[in-house]
Amino acid sequence: MHDFTQRFLFDDTDVRGELADLQGSYAEVLAKHPYPEPVAQLLGEMLTAASLLIGTLKFDGLLILQARSSGAVPLLMVECSSEREVRGIARYHAEQIPAGAGLRELMPEGVLAMTVDPAQGRRYQGIVALDGATLAQCLSNYFASSEQLPTRFWLNADGRRARGLLLQQLPADRLKDPEARAASWEHLITLADTLTAEELLGLDNETLLHRLYHQEAVRLFEPYPLHFRCSCSRERSANALTSLGQEDAQRLLEEQGGTVVVDCQFCNQRYVFDASDIAQLFAGGGIEGPSATRH
Structure with missing residues (x-):
């Protein structure tokens, strides 16, 4: 299986995680338009972010990430359904994109909207400024500033493979003491921050989790397949x-x-x-x- 998300839990603390791996679906998205390398990488990161987020939501419907800016990439849009069907697109000005450009160069004065569109119930949208150095930082900032569960992201893509890691703090259950909860959360985040792009893109999930958390009790669950599918008709x-x-x-x-x-x-x-x-x-x-x- 080359395209999937996979959930994991820490048995001794109130933290869950999710890993995402996109190859075939990522290739399908990139095959539709001749994206410059920096745009292809950013689009891969957003596809991965949506795939990670859909696993944190208990609903039938659609998750939409849409970023707009005044820069070389005026639009970046990704959709992921509760069936884990993904699609995405970017609009860009090729002449304005230098090699190696990052989020700040590509999307200055950018804004990211995250929309949850359930099949039943009310549509919800949250908005955050793209003021971080990376998309992962911007998404982490969004959850830090909202009333939702604390959530952190690590995202990488290289035009062939897009990978991501998500950690999310759950409501108090195993650890009731606030100081112990905070210390455990910071410990797990600090270890995840040591993860390099090469490791995230190159290691399988079992090896990656062992490298980061070999001293923790971690349970890795069965993967959920992902695939590209356009909802047009x-x-x-x-x-x-x-x-x-x-x-x-x-x-x-x-x-x-x-x-x-x-x-x-x-x-x-x-x-x-x-x-x-x-x-x-x-x-x-x-x-x-x-x-x-x-x-």
Whole structure:
């Protein structure tokens, strides 16, 4: 299994962890657009972060990470479903991206929005400034400033593999004393901070956890598979046309020479609608497939 998340627990303290490994799904995302290396690395880190976070949430639905800035990368967006289906995209100005550029150079004055969109219930969104040196620092700052459980991230990607580690402090159970809880949390974080990019990208989970926490009682659970999947469809594209209204859709049809083309930015899939499709759509007949009048 090359794409998965894997949970672990510390038996003697109130801390859980999650590890994520993305290879095939990461490659699928990068294959859709010719990303410069720094952008590919940052996109890999965000894919990993979303994959880690989905394991901390108990809901059916979608987690969306969306970063915007005034710099060379104005948009970075990743989605991960509760079924661990991931997709992502970046918008960038290639001429403004130097080799080796990091988050601060790529996304100055950036803001990151984290949206939880459950299938049932209310949508929630939290926002944090991209004021850290890395995406992992920014996400850690978000949890430190919110009322949620203390959470820390370690993320790395190299254009071929994207890996991440998450630690999260749980409500008091095994350790009731506040000082003991704080000391245990800081101890585990300090050990994780010794992890190098080479180790995170190169070691399997068992070896990595043993290297960091061989003196701790750690339980590693079965992995959950991840995979790339785009949620676009002909039906969703038709719904987007419907939302324009019949008059605007007809005008668009005329402007584009008799066909309306809807492109998915995430996967480059193209959906084409001709005059018969548009008429059927607004007549209430729906769109089950491309019109038989088109070849």
